[in-house]
Amino acid sequence: xxxxxxxxxxxxxxxxxxxxxxxxxxxxxxxxxxxxxxxxxxxxxxxxxxxxxxxxxxxxxxxxxxxxxxxxxxxxxxxxxxxxxxxxxxxxxxxxxxxxxxxxxxxxxxxxxxxxxxxxxxxxxxxxxxxxxxxxxxxxxxxxxxxxxxxxxxxxxxxxxxxxxxxxxxxxxxxxxxxxxxxxxxxxxxxxxxxxxxxxxxxxxxxxxxxxxxxxxxxxxxxxxxxxx
Amino acid sequence: xxxxxxxxxxxxxxxxxxxxxxxxxxxxxxxxxxxxxxxxxxxxxxxxxxxxxxxxxxxxxxxxxxxxxxxxxxxxxxxxxxxxxxxxxxxxxxxxxxxxxxxxxxxxxxxxxxxxxxxxxxxxxxxxxxxxxxxxxxxxxxxxxxxxxxxxxxxxxxxxxxxxxxxxxxxxxxxxxxxxxxxxxxxxxxxxxxxxxxxxxxxxxxxxxxxxxxxxxxxxxxxxxxxxxxxxxxxxxxxxxxxxxxxxxxxxxxxxxxxxxxxxxxxxxxxxxxxxxxxxxxxxxxxxxxxxxxxxxxxxxxxxxxxxxxxxxxxxxxxxxxxxxxxxxxxxxxxxxxxxxxxxxxxxxxxxxxxxxxxxxxxxxxxxxxxxxxxxxxxxxxxxxxxxxxxxxxxxxxxxxxxxxxxxxxxxxxxxxxxxxxxxxxxxxxxxxxxxxxxxxxxxxxxxxxxxxxxxxxxxxxxxxxxxxxxxxxxxxxxxxxxxxxx
Numbered sequence: 001x002x003x004x005x006x007x008x009x010x011x012x013x014x015x016x017x018x019x020x021x022x023x024x025x026x027x028x029x030x031x032x033x034x035x036x037x038x039x040x041x042x043x044x045x046x047x048x049x050x051x052x053x054x055x056x057x058x059x060x061x062x063x064x065x066x067x068x069x070x071x072x073x074x075x076x077x078x079x080x081x082x083x084x085x086x087x088x089x090x091x092x093x094x095x096x097x098x099x100x101x102x103x104x105x106x107x108x109x110x111x112x113x114x115x116x117x118x119x120x121x122x123x124x125x126x127x128x129x130x131x132x133x134x135x136x137x138x139x140x141x142x143x144x145x146x147x148x149x150x151x152x153x154x155x156x157x158x159x160x161x162x163x164x165x166x167x168x169x170x171x172x173x174x175x176x177x178x179x180x181x182x183x184x185x186x187x188x189x190x191x192x193x194x195x196x197x198x199x200x201x202x203x204x205x206x207x208x209x210x211x212x213x214x215x216x217x218x219x220x221x222x223x224x225x226x227x228x229x
Numbered sequence: 230x231x232x233x234x235x236x237x238x239x240x241x242x243x244x245x246x247x248x249x250x251x252x253x254x255x256x257x258x259x260x261x262x263x264x265x266x267x268x269x270x271x272x273x274x275x276x277x278x279x280x281x282x283x284x285x286x287x288x289x290x291x292x293x294x295x296x297x298x299x300x301x302x303x304x305x306x307x308x309x310x311x312x313x314x315x316x317x318x319x320x321x322x323x324x325x326x327x328x329x330x331x332x333x334x335x336x337x338x339x340x341x342x343x344x345x346x347x348x349x350x351x352x353x354x355x356x357x358x359x360x361x362x363x364x365x366x367x368x369x370x371x372x373x374x375x376x377x378x379x380x381x382x383x384x385x386x387x388x389x390x391x392x393x394x395x396x397x398x399x400x401x402x403x404x405x406x407x408x409x410x411x412x413x414x415x416x417x418x419x420x421x422x423x424x425x426x427x428x429x430x431x432x433x434x435x436x437x438x439x440x441x442x443x444x445x446x447x448x449x450x451x452x453x454x455x456x457x458x459x460x461x462x463x464x465x466x467x468x469x470x471x472x473x474x475x476x477x478x479x480x481x482x483x484x485x486x487x488x489x490x491x492x493x494x495x496x497x498x499x500x501x502x503x504x505x506x507x508x509x510x511x512x513x514x515x516x517x518x519x520x521x522x523x524x525x526x527x528x529x530x531x532x533x534x535x536x537x538x539x540x541x542x543x544x545x546x547x548x549x550x551x552x553x554x555x556x557x558x559x560x561x562x563x564x565x566x567x568x569x570x571x572x573x574x575x576x577x578x579x580x581x582x583x584x585x586x587x588x589x590x591x592x593x594x595x596x597x598x599x600x601x602x603x604x605x606x607x608x609x610x611x612x613x614x615x616x617x618x619x620x621x622x623x624x625x626x627x628x629x630x631x632x633x634x635x636x637x638x639x640x641x642x643x644x645x646x647x648x649x650x651x652x653x654x655x656x657x658x659x660x661x662x663x664x665x666x667x668x669x670x671x672x673x674x675x676x677x678x679x680x681x682x683x684x685x686x687x688x689x690x691x692x693x694x695x696x697x698x699x700x701x702x703x704x705x706x707x708x709x710x711x712x713x714x715x716x
Contacts, residue, residue, distance in 0.1 A: 002482055006390045009383045009399070016396075016489055017403050023493035023516075024411075027509055028441050032434075054429075058350030060284035066579055070502040074651040077659050085504035088436025093355050096440055096503065100579040100646075101268065103663040130668040134267075134274035134282040142279075148425030151418035155431055159416050175424045 039086035041225040044153075044162050045216070047178070048185045048207070051149035052216025055209045056095070059136060064101035067220070080107040080221065087224070090162055102133060107221035114192040117214045122195070136210070140198055144212035146182050150175050186211050189218075238312045239319040240610040242329040246305035247603055247610070249337060251692050253297025254596070258688055260290040262681030269674035280348050288359050289347050294591070295357065295454060297340055302599035303458040304336075304375070307398055309606050310465045311379065314394055315386035325381040332374035339367040351428050355443050357450050358412050362430045365413045372409070376402055393481050397461030400489060404453035412446035437504050441497070448496035455591060457488070459558075459598050460527050466602045467531055467551045471541055472711035476533035484526030491520050498569035501578065510571070517569035524562035531555045545712055546621040550601035553629065557593025561586065576651070581670070582643025589636040592628070592684060600691050607698045608713050612705050615715035616697035620690055628687035634680035642673035 005012040045053060056062070069075050071082040083106050088094055112120075116127060121139055124131040154170050156162040167178055183202070189211045190202040198208050267273045267283045274282050308329060312318055319326050343364045346352075352359040360368065379402060383391070391399075415430035432439050468475055475481060497505060497513030532555055535541065541548045564586050568577045577583065604621065608614055615621070649669065652660040703716060 013399055016400050019489045020404050020493050032438055057354040062354055063284045063287045068503055085437045091436045093432040094436050094439040128664050130664050132271045138279040148429045151422035151425030152431055154422035155416055155418040158421055170422045172424055
């Protein structure tokens with residue numbers, strides 16, 4: 001049969017395709033029916049947190065930090081309760097990472113504060129002596145892209161039925177109407193920060209990247225379990 | 230047509246991809262060395278401000294090496310060897326020639342745009358699939374053009390039976406196409422919401438499912454970009470360079486179909502101890518171990534091809550490169566399954582042992598094979614001798630030293646890390662804070678950076694040798710039959 005296939009490239013290609021596609025059918029498809037169910041009480045990211053998640057992606061924090069606590073005593077001692085599938089139901093994409101050059105962040109919101117993150121992003125060695133993490137000072141001046149974060153919330157709400165409120169609607173007008181909520185949330189973060197430029201920017205209606213990023217990091221952990229409002 | 234008439238093969242497309250392989254190889258490895266050095270000496274992060282941090286450069290390194298260097302090497306060797314094993318010249322079809330050249334130019338422009346987009350932080354953050362949707366579409370176009378050229382050449386072939394290398398090139402084309410499409414399914418947000426960036430998209434899959442699809446791709450990109458087309462190369466170039474017939478046709482059949490069937494199951498070994506269902510993790514583990522058989526099948530087939538002719542190893546540096554490449558392939562495909570055993574994975578996952586494993590594969594197997602293949606092609610494409618044999622010899626030893634330094638330092642670093650994370654004292658309390666496990670690695674990171682410097686040095690020697698061969702080496706009166714002539 002193989003000799004015949006080697007002389008008939010079309011059937012050869014069909015054969016190869018069937019053989020390689022087989023494993024995917026068996027391993028991947030069954031999980032789609034169940035794995036995306038959220039755990040009870042999980043809330044989707046706020047728009048500001050989504051903007052922070054974009055900063056996390058943009059500066060590629062995933063290169064060094066994981067967001068997956070494995071079910072080992074050493075890991076649960078170090079980071080907290082091991083991760084559950086249902087906690088990631090609103091993570092598009094998933095951000096588990098594959099390398100820990102720095103520690104896991106899946107529950108970092110439980111044990112770090114806004115103030116700590118601010119110092120850490122400005123000068124990592126000031127809070128972790130010996131850290132090899134670069135400083136991310138540009139996050140204090142770059143503006144977070146809240147329009148795109150809002151667009152993401154609209155998209156996951158309309159396409160994937162993620163439970164957002166009725167105030168998340170398509171269109172520029174809806175975004176402008178929603179903006180004050182984002183700024184109010186940013187204001188709460190900025191109140192706990194000391195960088196004057198950041199405070200001034202937020203007061204002037206802008207959201208520096210670091211504010212959004214901290215909102216996102218603070219949301220990681222059991223703090224994301226909240227009764228649906 | 231006369232099948233025994235000498236064909237004038239047309240290498241214009243193979244040459245173009247050879248140039249980009251050299252260019253992207255140099256850039257990708259240079260950036261790799263820089264980011265390796267940044268882990269040992271963090272001050273190096275601030276050379277280019279926001280655009281020069283480890284985190285921003287790391288995906289640039291991986292994608293330039295994978296999609297710039299390796300894929301260029303795949304296309305170059307394909308457009309060279311496919312003509313020969315199919316007994317058909319590109320010059321015979323204006324259409325195929327046009328498609329292939331179009332593919333090259335879209336590829337070149339796409340590669341530059343893609344690299345810039347990553348530097349700017351435009352990314353979906355899926356490892357080895359970072360590009361946002363408009364660039365994904367360009368990649369699909371490039372791939373489809375390659376498919377048209379490939380099946381076009383097959384369509385007008387004179388040699389009825391497809392040679393082993395062609396099996397693997399076809400598998401590379403199909404496998405990457407299927408995996409890439411599925412993994413990159415995303416919804417562009419601008420078109421739903423009417424605000425924000427037009428480049429941005431959200432994944433069609435969430436959480437655990439996204440992880441499954443991503444590592445189904447991530448692992449099998451290794452299969453269909455780093456393994457399958459490189460096996461295609463060694464099946465063509467080792468017999469050609471050595472003048473020896475492939476040791477066993479049956480073994481090549483067995484290892485080909487075995488590899489096709491088994492490889493895809495193993496993707497879930499990237500997700501051991503995660504929230505993926507247990508039965509999938511077990512399947513990933515078990516099939517990873519089974520994967521040793523077809524992988525070693527190809528490698529042993531290649532090593533036995535040299536049976537009775539081992540003296541060539543001392544006489545011909547290209548044979549040296551290819552035999553060592555096969556050996557590193559065996560090492561790497563044994564190491565991978567070991568790491569996929571659940572208890573080993575509990576220590577190895579998230580540590581530097583993983584980049585160690587990846588690099589003995591890519592530096593020792595993939596890059597060695599591509600460089601040897603390009604060296605083999607150069608005298609035939611440019612009708613000149615290879616510029617310097619001595620330089621190849623020196624390059625071989627420098628780069629071999631580099632690979633050994635790289636993986637040994639990362640083995641030690643990774644296992645140290647894994648053991649320190651889990652170490653507890655007599656009362657069951659964690660012994661080390663996380664930062665202890667970082668600072669202890671400094672010497673190993675420094676050794677790795679040194680390995681990077683050595684490897685890049687070897688690559689510069691390769692590039693210099695190739696450029697000299699193209700421009701000013703002694704001309705050949707006729708095409709060499711087996712061993713590549715070198716001064």
